[in-house]
Amino acid sequence: MQTFLGQSGPRTLMTIKMAENSGRDVRDFSLYPGENEILFPPNLCFEVVDSFDAGNQLIMVQCRQTETVDVILDLNSAGNAVGASAAKPGSSTQPSEAGQLEKAVVKRAVDEKAADELKHWKMELDKMANARALLCTEQARVRLMAAAAADEDESLRDAVQEWRNAVQARNAARVALVRALDDALRVHDERHAEEQRRSLSMEAAALQQQQGARKLTLAEQLRLECLHSQVLPVLDEWVKQIGRVREEREDLDRHAERPSTDKLHALHEAWLTAHEAFDLFQAREKDERRRGSASDAAIQVTRQARRDVQSAERALHRERTMLAQVAAAHFPELFAMEPLLQVGKAEGLDDDEIRAVLVLRELSHYEDRVSISAKEGRHEVWKASYDGKACVLREYKLDNPSEWKLLAKEVRLLSQLSHCPFIAPVEAVFVQHSPERLYLAYIQLPYFSGGNMRSWLSREPAPELLQRKVLLGQLCEALRHVHNHGLAHGDVKLENVLVSLEGERATAHLANFESARRQQNSLSMSTDGRCFHPSYFLPPFTELYAAPEILKASKEGRERDAKPSAMGDMFSYGVCCLFACCFPPNVEAQQQDIRRFREDGRTLSPWSRDKAKHADAHLPDLLESLLAAGGGQGEQQQMAAIELEVARVHREAAWREAEQRRRQAEQEEAEEALEVALKQSEREVATKRNEIQERTKVCKLEAAAKAKAQAAAQLTSDANAARAYADREATQAQAQARRKELEALEKRVAVECARRRAEAERAEAMATKVRDELRDERKKAHAMPDYWEERIANRSPSTALDVTAAHVLRWSGCCRPTK
Structure with missing residues (x-):
């Protein structure tokens, strides 16, 4: 099972439940008689019932057989029916039509x-x-x-x-x-x-x-x-x-309208101002150093001016990059209209990928420059810092403008391969003129604290073999990524593999893609074992790591066969595996083993095979396939087999490392669980202690609250008594006031009653007087009958009528009692 599935990588295991016994055992006809191989007939349909992610990129799928969808190809139904109908004499093809x-x-x-x-x-x-x-x-x-x-x-x-x-x-x-x-x-x-x-x-x-x-x-x-x-x-x-x-x-x-470049010009002016100030302060500091009187204040001012230049250049580069992206997507005429977007155009670098990393810098803008160049290296290399971030600068001395274009091709290549985490990315590229040379180009790379892989292998204490295998696996993945893009590195060696350290974890990064560029004309050999072009000064490979067919073709002048190839990269990778896994960390012992390896024709000999077998049982076979001479018609098949073998070996190494990490993680988890249990018990004890303290505090607070409640009750009773007394006094005052109001009302009513009584008495007296007068009148009327006729005759008719009516009424009123 492990042979087919392996231990890592994307894998799928399918379990099929058959509805009928349609499979056939083909072990007698298989290339693997030891395996239980079953052959299914064509046109079977399956349904996915469930799937399970078992972890480590292993997916388990459960399937079951269903009925065949296409009835035309169903051998058990439609096909037999058609055959039967065809076999009957006199049958017709009309049903099928x-x-x-x-x-x-x-x-x-x-x-x-x-x-x-x-x-x-x-x-x-x-x-x-x-x-x-x-x-x-x-x-x-x-x-x-x-x-x-x-x-x-x-x-x-x-x-x-x-x-x-x-x-x-x-x-x-x-x-x-x-x-x-x-x-x-x-x-x-x-x-x-x-x-x-x-x-x-x-x-x-x-x-x-x-x-x-x-x-x-x-x-x-x-x-x-x-x-x-x-x-x-x-x-x-x-x-x-x-x-x-x-x-x-x-x-x-x-971006409906063309963006303004005012901010870009303002940032460019700010950068020019900062650059001029830096040049002035730097010249002043150099002059003082020349005189031997450089002060700390002058050095500090220059350092601050350098940081101002870095900050201004960062802001300018961000704005220029943003405008370049907008221009490339919406307004390409900006590249022709705006000179500040034409950085690198004079050198023929009108490319979006180059423009993203092309900056306006000088070597003096970097702080803390320390040379870390190798003794036999072609390039000057510095460790420096820019804007507070550590980096590595590699200098390219170019005598011809076309070499700058080839260098730009390398940068473009690295930009295309930057998606792989095991390839060192380019952070910045800049060029400046030099009095001695036409161009000085600089490539800024990230600073990796582990240095190159060869120096990392020589450190004390020496890295473990498992860790070395992990880095070699990462280097293999980087080469696979490069080869999948149809490219070849051309100079794979331990010095071109940079190591980044994060705690105890190390990661490999393939760098220096100079040799991946196109080679021209004939090649010549340098004294330090490197082959390079005499006019363009292009180093295609290092002799110690170069494949035999490439080295032979370069010596014979066959430039077509001397170009970098994937097979050559795999040979160089084999040399890296041998050096990394088998050579001792001591530098002198390493040099001695390298001499012996050269003397053996850079092939495995008994002593190197024993060292490889001691490191890993499968390593000798891997090195045999990697260090075999390439060429011939089976080169692609051989490279594919080598890559598969390398991938298998490094999968096993990665699995062992994962297993070791798993055990270590389990141990750490157990220790963490114990520590968590101890902390939990301590927390529980502290919680109980806090509960007791809280309970005591609660009891004290309850007693204090009870005392306060009693005091409040006493105060409440006193307050209630005082309030009752005040209410009683208020009620009495209100009653007295009401009594006074009633007395005054009573007096007013008595006065009113007396007044009305007096009026009634006066009315009664008046009525009595009138009654008496009427009585007298009636008596007179009885005594003098002609009185009324004379009186009426002496008046007007209307008045007489009224008076007569009035007297009649009055007369009747007076006479009524007599009746």
């Missing part, structure tokens, strides 16, 4: 339904793709026309109008793309793409589930196939793209 016709009709209906479901999505995808292609074409045309319009040649002045026309066409293409994106978003919201995708996925899942329980109809089978092959892939792609569509639409809104 009718079945094919029915299938064609159903398929046409299913396809029409699918086309109707996908019509809007495909149309919007095509519109966006066409709009993007048109905009890309117009952007390239604008960039070309802008470069021609910015040229000082008088013959190209007519290109200005063409550039303006190209800008107008580009703007129209931008508007068309915005419209297409808006339409896509509108259709997505109106037609509910995600809900449609969810419903169709549920439909497909339901059909898949029914397929396991019963035999689907022809329409259901074709519908299921159409959903999986046509509908769902398009909807998945649509849902996947809609997020990017929104981002693209927002990006177009943000």
Whole structure:
């Protein structure tokens, strides 16, 4: 099982439950008779029941056999039926033709339904793709026309109008793309793409589930196939793209107009000011040093000026990079219109990948420079710091401008390979002129505290063998990444492998890709064992690590065969494995073993084989395959076999390291668990102690609260008594006031009653008087009958009538009592 699955890497183990005994034992015909191999007939269908992630990139899948979907290829049903019908005499092919016709009709209906479901999505995808292609074409045309319009040649002045026309066409293409994106978003919201995708996925899942329980109809089978092959892939792609569509639409809104370069110019002016101040302070400090009177204040001022230059350059580079990204995506004419975006154009470095790391710096802008160059190295190498971050500077002395372009190719190559964590990235590149040479180019790399791998192997105490294997495995992954990009390193050696240390963990980083560049003309050998081009000074390889076929071809002048190759890299990797795993840490002993290795023709001899076997039982076979001479027709197969063997060995090493780490982790976990248990018990004791203390405090607080409650009750009773007395006094005062009000009211009522009584008495007296007068009048009337006639006659008719009526009434009133 381990032979097939291994211990690491992406692996899948499938367990299949068969519904019928259709498999055949083929051990007698297999290349592996010891394995239980089963051969299944064609056209079997399986359903995934469940899956399980077992860890370490191992996925276990449980499947079961289902009925065959395609009835035409079902050997147990349709095929036999067709054969039987064909065997009968007089049989006709009309049923099969009718079945094919029915299938064609159903398929046409299913396809029409699918086309109707996908019509809007495909149309919007095509519109966006066409709009993007048109905009890309117009952007390239604008960039070309802008470069021609910015040229000082008088013959190209007519290109200005063409550039303006190209800008107008580009703007129209931008508007068309915005419209297409808006339409896509509108259709997505109106037609509910995600809900449609969810419903169709549920439909497909339901059909898949029914397929396991019963035999689907022809329409259901074709519908299921159409959903999986046509509908769902398009909807998945649509849902996947809609997020990017929104981002693209927002990006177009943000950059609707050409960005201003005012901030870039301001930062450039600030950088120039800081640079001039730094040059002034640095010249003053050098002058004082020359005179022997340099003060700490002058040194501190220069250091601060250098930091100001670093800060200003960082801000300028960020702004320039941001504008360059916007220009490359939306306004390519900025590269021709803005001189500050043309850094490196004079050297032919008009490339986005180079522009990202190309900076305006000088060697004097770096602090704490310490030379770490090797004795036999071609380049000057410094450890320095920039803006507070440690780094490594490698100097390239270039006598020809074309060499700068080749160096730029190396930087571009490293940018393309920067996705691999085991390849050293380039942080910055800058060039400055020198009085002695035309160019001095510098590449800034990260500083790795472990140095190169050879010095790391020589340190005390020596690294463990398992750790060395891990670094060799990482180097193998870096070479695999390089080879997968169709490239070859050309100078693989321990000195070109940098080691970063994070605690006890070490990581390898492949560096120095000079030799991966294209070689030209003939080669010559240097005195330090390196082969280089006489005019371009390009070091393709190191003799100690070079493959025999490359070294032989270089000596014979066959430059085509002397170029770097993947097989040559693997030979160099074998030498690295031998040196890293078998050589002692002592430098003198290493030199002695290297001499013996040279004398043995750089092949395994008995002494080196014994050392390799002592390091690892599989290492001699690995070294035999790696150090074998390349060439011939089977080079690719040999390299593939070597890489597989290397991967297997390093998988085992990684597994051993993982196992060791697992055991160490288990021990650490046990210790941590014990420590956690101790801390937990201590916490529990402390918690109980705190509970007792809290309980005591609570009791004291309860007693104090009880005393306070009693005191409060006493105070409350006193307050209640005082309040009752005050209420009683207030009630009495209110009652007295009410009594006074009632007495006053009573007096007013008595006075009123007396007044009314007096009025009544006066009225009674008046009535008595009137009554008496009437009585007298009546008496007179009886005595004098003619009195009223005379009195009425002496008055007017109306008055007489009134008086008569009044006297009649009065008379009747007076006479009533007499009755």
